[in-house]
Amino acid sequence: MPLRDLPTESTAAAALLRTEELRHRRTLRRTQWQSAALACLAVGAAVSILIPGSSSTGCYLWRATTQPVSGRGAALVLPVVMIVLLLADRLAADRFQHRRQVRGYGAIILAFLTAITWTGLVSQGRSGCSTSPTVIGTILCGGLATALCAYWATRSPTLEPVLAEGPESSSEMPLDQSDLRATFLRLTSLTDLPNRSVLVPVLTGSLAALLILTTVLPWRELIDPVSIGPGGSEAGLARTQLWELPYAENWALLLTATALTALVASIATLAEPKPNTASGAEGAGAEGAGAAGAGAAGAGAEGAGAAGAAAGDAMLVLRAGAVATGAVVIAGDLAALLRLPSRLPEGVGYRPGIGAWLALTFGILLLAIGTTSTVLSVRRHAPDWSPRHTPRRSLGVVAAAGLVAVGAGLFVPGAAGTQYKPEVVAGSPHRLLDLRGGQLVDRLGMRVAIGTSDPLDSIAGALDGTPGEWLLGRTGSEGSTVFEYRDGVALPRVALSHGVTPPALLGVSDNKLFLLAGGAGGQAWAILAVPLNLVAADVSLSHKNSDGSLYVTPGIDVVATGQGPALTHRNADRSIVVWGSTKTWQIPANQLRPGLELKQFLVDPGPGAPGNASSSGPDGTTAWRTSETGLALLRPGGKPQELAGVAPAGCALSSDVASSSLTVDAFAVDVRGNVWLGGSAPAAVLTPDGVLRQLPGQVDRVESIEARPDGSVLLGVAPGGGDQVLEISDAAASAASYPALPEPTARCDRRKPADGSTQYRATVLPLVPAAGPPVSAEGAAGRATTGTSTQLALDAQGRLIRLALPSAAQVWAPDGQGGVWWTAAGQGKPSTEVAVHVKAGKATVVRDPQQLSPNQRGEFAPPQATGSSPRSAGTFTTSTVRRSRSGSSR
Numbered sequence: 001m002p003l004r005d006l007p008t009e010s011t012a013a014a015a016l017l018r019t020e021e022l023r024h025r026r027t028l029r030r031t032q033w034q035s036a037a038l039a040c041l042a043v044g045a046a047v048s049i050l051i052p053g054s055s056s057t058g059c060y061l062w063r064a065t066t067q068p069v070s071g072r073g074a075a076l077v078l079p080v081v082m083i084v085l086l087l088a089d090r091l092a093a094d095r096f097q098h099r100r101q102v103r104g105y106g107a108i109i110l111a112f113l114t115a116i117t118w119t120g121l122v123s124q125g126r127s128g129c130s131t132s133p134t135v136i137g138t139i140l141c142g143g144l145a146t147a148l149c150a151y152w153a154t155r156s157p158t159l160e161p162v163l164a165e166g167p168e169s170s171s172e173m174p175l176d177q178s179d180l181r182a183t184f185l186r187l188t189s190l191t192d193l194p195n196r197s198v199l200v201p202v203l204t205g206s207l208a209a210l211l212i213l214t215t216v217l218p219w220r221e222l223i224d225p226v227s228i229g230p231g232g233s234e235a236g237l238a239r240t241q242l243w244e245l246p247y248a249e250n251w252a253l254l255l256t257a258t259a260l261t262a263l264v265a266s267i268a269t270l271a272e273p274k275p276n277t278a279s280g281a282e283g284a285g286a287e288g289a290g291a292a293g294a295g296a297a298g299a300g301a302e303g304a305g306a307a308g309a310a311a312g313d314a315m316l317v318l319r320a321g322a323v324a325t326g327a328v329v330i331a332g333d334l335a336a337l338l339r340l341p342s343r344l345p346e347g348v349g350y351r352p353g354i355g356a357w358l359a360l361t362f363g364i365l366l367l368a369i370g371t372t373s374t375v376l377s378v379r380r381h382a383p384d385w386s387p388r389h390t391p392r393r394s395l396g397v398v399a400a401a402g403l404v405a406v407g408a409g410l411f412v413p414g415a416a417g418t419q420y421k422p423e424v425v426a427g428s429p430h431r432l433l434d435l436r437g438g439q440l441v442d443r444l445g446m447r448v449a450i451g452t453s454d455p456l457d458s459i460a461g462a463l464d465g466t467p468g469e470w471l472l473g474r475t476g477s478e479g480s481t482v483f484e485y486r487d488g489v490a491l492p493r494v495a496l497s498h499g500v501t502p503p504a505l506l507g508v509s510d511n512k513l514f515l516l517a518g519g520a521g522g523q524a525w526a527i528l529a530v531p532l533n534l535v536a537a538d539v540s541l542s543h544k545n546s547d548g549s550l551y552v553t554p555g556i557d558v559v560a561t562g563q564g565p566a567l568t569h570r571n572a573d574r575s576i577v578v579w580g581s582t583k584t585w586q587i588p589a590n591q592l593r594p595g596l597e598l599k600q601f602l603v604d605p606g607p608g609a610p611g612n613a614s615s616s617g618p619d620g621t622t623a624w625r626t627s628e629t630g631l632a633l634l635r636p637g638g639k640p641q642e643l644a645g646v647a648p649a650g651c652a653l654s655s656d657v658a659s660s661s662l663t664v665d666a667f668a669v670d671v672r673g674n675v676w677l678g679g680s681a682p683a684a685v686l687t688p689d690g691v692l693r694q695l696p697g698q699v700d701r702v703e704s705i706e707a708r709p710d711g712s713v714l715l716g717v718a719p720g721g722g723d724q725v726l727e728i729s730d731a732a733a734s735a736a737s738y739p740a741l742p743e744p745t746a747r748c749d750r751r752k753p754a755d756g757s758t759q760y761r762a763t764v765l766p767l768v769p770a771a772g773p774p775v776s777a778e779g780a781a782g783r784a785t786t787g788t789s790t791q792l793a794l795d796a797q798g799r800l801i802r803l804a805l806p807s808a809a810q811v812w813a814p815d816g817q818g819g820v821w822w823t824a825a826g827q828g829k830p831s832t833e834v835a836v837h838v839k840a841g842k843a844t845v846v847r848d849p850q851q852l853s854p855n856q857r858g859e860f861a862p863p864q865a866t867g868s869s870p871r872s873a874g875t876f877t878t879s880t881v882r883r884s885r886s887g888s889s890r
Helices: 006-029 033-050 072-091 096-122 127-131 133-153 177-191 199-214 246-270 289-337 354-380 391-411 731-737
Strands: 218-223 238-241 349-352 439-441 447-449 459-461 469-474 479-486 489-497 504-509 512-518 524-531 536-538 557-563 567-570 575-579 584-588 614-616 622-625 631-634 641-644 666-669 675-678 684-686 692-694 702-707 713-717 724-728 786-794 800-806 811-814 820-825 833-839 842-847
Touching (some): 096 133, 199 246, 199 289, 246 289, 459 504, 469 489, 622 666
Parallel strands (some): 447 469, 489 536
Antiparallel strands (some): 218 349, 479 489, 567 575, 631 641, 820 833
16 A cells, blocks of 8 residues: 555645635636726716706706705715725625625615705706706716615625646555645745735725715805805805816816826726746656646746836835825915915905815825825835835935925916016006906906996995905896905905996095996985995886985995086096086095085186096196087196197198097096097107106007096006006106107198188077987987087088987087098898988988098098088098997096
8 A cells, every 4th residue: 555645635625725715716716807896886876966057057066155056965975975885895805705794785775865966956956957967976886886786795706726637646655745836836926926015995996986086075165245145154255166276276286196196006906916826747657747836936937026126116106105195285275276365354265165175185195105105115125126126216206206296296287376566567467357358357267257348437446545455247138246356366355236336436445446337327326435345236217216216225324416417537536427417526536425515626627627537646737628529728827728620621630639629538637647548549658847658558549538646547448349458657757758640731731820821700690400310320200319428510401500429329420511421330130330411401422432541630520522422421430429329538
């Protein structure tokens, strides 16, 4: 009987059983594709819920704070349950029966939550729910997760035997020691894999995934007056995601890239290495059994070494990615994202959102995990690394990644950038406005549209000269919001309800905003003092109290009232000018208080001043409009001087303003007595030496001008139809350095009297009656709806009348022979322009009038030639006729 080695056989059998048990448990614990799919569905459901949809759809989950949303609670719980199900499945890995029960009950719970979510969202009755990406993504992820768990609970894992099945050897045959050794080596290659800790990869990957999800959470919240007023908690809270912050876009991309690197590295580290299990013993002969065993041992060792090297590479990338991600988040958050401007005393302002705080927490944890893992690895000389991965090299790679990430986190975000400062040249954009459609754009990315037809009516400073700036932003068809601009940031203060006509801001004093409301179309107007701590204010003046006074929101002071029309502007001597149809008032800013008597502030600097605009400077220089086209100037100790409406038509701009043919749409006197003029012609300034100088940069189409007490000048322009504000910061000091215009031609020079003498006869006319046009605005038979503008003309009997112009008239001008031209939009398709000529009660219509050549300028339309055809006689060639203005234009 052959000798049997019973202890050796017993040891081999025990080793085989232990190997089978380890292989069985590893197969059960191995993460299958169902786990990865369920994790992806959890992420998809979370993203679908957290991404804020447009409020216009009427069906959204995250930003709905003003009203309850049915189904939102179940939708928020859905991704949490998916993650909990994954964790429970891992905890029950050693007990397959319990694991199947966990998966089965999980499928039932997911189906129940998905049904509750769907039922709640449908019960809202909102039409947008059927097409909302939020609802579709949530229900789809919930339904797929339910089906996946149900399929998962009915499947059993397939166990592969460690050793191939074969015929058992006879017990009477002796056990070959070479075969036994080869079996041991093969079992070792299957079980003795590199010792890898899964704690660091799992924590790093989980934190990186959560960090990416925080980008769709609110990172910044704006607390506006509505949210702190009587409306309730967070009624007007505006939340902003990280991707919606324009100054943090590049930083968000960098954060996402580093987090994805850490996530991919953690997955690669967790991936199970597959050593070479091919055994040479199976194909060797009897005499080569020993060599086959040695080959199997070498193959196993080589496979284990390659797996260790790959694991070392992935672990190094993982640590570097974790440190880089944490450094980027911490540096960027602390340097830019969490450093928001201070709030106003009432509590209005910005505060960091939950996304910023969560990202900072995850960043600290990632930095701690990456640093700790690297230090411990260096200390214990990780055995699973290949020889080329020395501890010193790994420490250098991780430290370099952290330093680069800190620099990127400090300099990539732009929230802490320097303020924009206008250059000291004419025509620099005002710091509040850019050149993209007349919008306020502050350094935090807020955009506010100009709220008035005249952009200068939307901007005001402190009446006493203290620092501060306020802006009126249009937020609705009949509503606007007053924003306070400080530290480069616009913060909402008061919501105004004003009707169709927006108010004009005058300034702020004693924490009250003074504005001119109403006054359009002959309606009542009022100067109001609105406290800045009001949440909302009604300044429409559309209702009256029982005593006949105008109704405004309680708490608003009525400073003065009158009957329209009423327009206004601010002077460089800190006074407010208001003018109507027959009167002009100039009110010092320190006199604006309730109970103001307007009659004490009537001004009449010269002929034609009452009822027209007037501007004065601290030195006493005063300019006023004498008529629709006339402008006069009075300097201290001098005599009134006509500035416009004197030169013949067609005279180019020259150094003598009276010898220049121009129509002045806007004017202002600055602190040094310079008179700034604007209109369709290039903007110019008349210095105290009497020389007219043109602004550098060809600034034209100026519709309003404001000279400020600090010596700067603001120009309201409309290039391409959009309102803009240009600022000349040193206007008063630099006006004398602008180049003087050329001398006037002999035909236009008004400084020298003409040879000979001309007899003039002056006649004082009685009150000129008003009359409406005999045709419509388009020249058709009928009556036109007239506006507030009139023009002197002759009627059919040759009598002088004030011809009321149609409200639809775009531009108009007299023809010099008792007639009037105006243009209006035609009724054809496509829309055309028509020019209507009314003379002696008869009208002539010209279709598509010719455009003016760029170098031709004039003040009046040419007279109609006798015997000419209507088209040739009616060619409309002037470009400096008066524009139709509405609202609170200057």
